[in-house]
Amino acid sequence: MYREKTVGVVLPAYNEEGFVGDVIRGMPEYVDRIYAIDDQSTDDTWSEIRAAAREDGDRTHRPKGEDIEPMMADGGTTALENRAFVDDAIGRVVPIQHWHNRGAGGAIKTGYLAALKDGVDATVTVDADGQMDLDQMSRLLEPLVENEADYAKGNRLLSKEYRAAMPRFRFVGNAILSFLTKIAAGYWKTMDPQNGYTAISNEALEAIAVENLYEYYGYCNDLLVKLNVHGMRVADVTMPAVYGNEESSIQYSRYIPKVSLMLLQNFLWRLKAKYLVLDFHPLALFYLVGAGTAAVGLLGVGLTLLTALVAVGIPLSGSTGLLLLVAGVALLLFAMVFDMAESEHLETQVQ
Structure with a gap:
């Protein structure tokens, strides 16, 4: 023992x-x-x-x-x-x-x-x-x-x-x-x-x-x-x-x-x-919306670059795609800050 x-x-x-x-x-x-x-x-x-x-x-x-x-x-x-x-x-x-x-x-x-x-x-x-x-x-x-x-x-x-x-x-x-x-x-x-x-x-x-x-x-x-x-x-x-x-x-x-x-x-x-079933916390939505927005923005930027190469008209402009990408990343970072705060009291380090 x-x-x-x-x-x-x-x-x-x-x-x-x-x-x-x-x-x-x-x-x-x-x-x-x-x-x-x-x-x-x-x-x-x-x-x-x-x-x-x-x-x-x-x-x-x-x-x-x-x-x-x-x-x-x-x-x-x-x-x-x-x-x-x-x-x-x-x-x-x-x-x-x-x-x-x-x-x-x-x-x-x-x-x-x-x-x-x-x-x-x-x-x-x-x-x-x-x-x-x-x-x-x-x-x-x-x-x-x-x-x-x-x-x-x-x-x-x-x-x-x-x-x-x-x-x-x-x-x-x-x-x-x-x-x-x-x-x-x-x-x-x-x-x-x-x-x-x-x-x-x-x-x-x-x-x-x-x-x-x-x-x-x-x-x-x-x-x-x-x-x-x-x-x-x-x-x-x-x-x-x-x-x-x-x-x-x-x-x-x-x-x-x-x-x-x-x-x-x-x-x-x-x-x-943790954030939807056992309890509700908005960071779950920040994660999901942020990931979706960033994905759409990344797709828009990618399509714009492809358009420049093949000269085909795409309705989603590069600036809009970039804006969505930045917004999505910002939401993800915001969710991470919330997530850190939720578990901070559960962590310790021993030197």
Whole structure:
């Protein structure tokens, strides 16, 4: 336990042989349960999880069922039996193996369902590739324990030193996705949304629909949107990253378009759910009218340029199109200012 709060760690692993065992063995003593999910790896990840679990159990002297009741490790539960095989706990480690490969988000979802079943107070997500400093875990837990946040996430962009350590192509991609996620999720001060080092409270997990979480790599962006709709407080915690010999399984040519489309859909869903269904706020109309006006204006400008090239008369003049474009952009910026104000009290940064 950490300061009287039970702690679970969700450890998704796909082809992490040579890394996942070290992560399990290095887990802090105060962690009560480690949900190690093998996402149908093609290497010996599953065997390494079980071997490391036995070593961890011998080292920490954790008998089965010592810390958390009710124990989820009973060979499978109704909520998870269609997703994965849940093995008996080995010490504090619960080995879970997916029946089918479900992706990073799918593995996180499985771990969250297991943590909900156990009633864990705070659930941390840790990658199995060794990039995350386990000594920093307590810094993620502190905002939850102090009741300052419902969800805490690492942020590698708050520190100049940490930003310099990040490979350039990752930094550029991260910056773009940070901006898109700000718009989609409504947490305008939050950065580094791709950081998978997070901690979430039991109350926040119960508030969101875990079963509906996105199962691809954009799960962390999707989660932020759902947290915002439910009014959950988010803390950005300065956090280093460790880049070693691991290889990313992300295919960026497929990743960026897919996640961008998901963010657009989530943005529209957030406007409807938060500002039209759960409550009414005019910023939803500002967003919609602004986007429509800007689109018509952009179309007008484009048609005018095309007219100049093909010498065909178009009734919408270039000046009118430009005026509509400017008006639309102004409405969008106005909506963003409203949006920032609505969620400002839900955000905090921890250096």
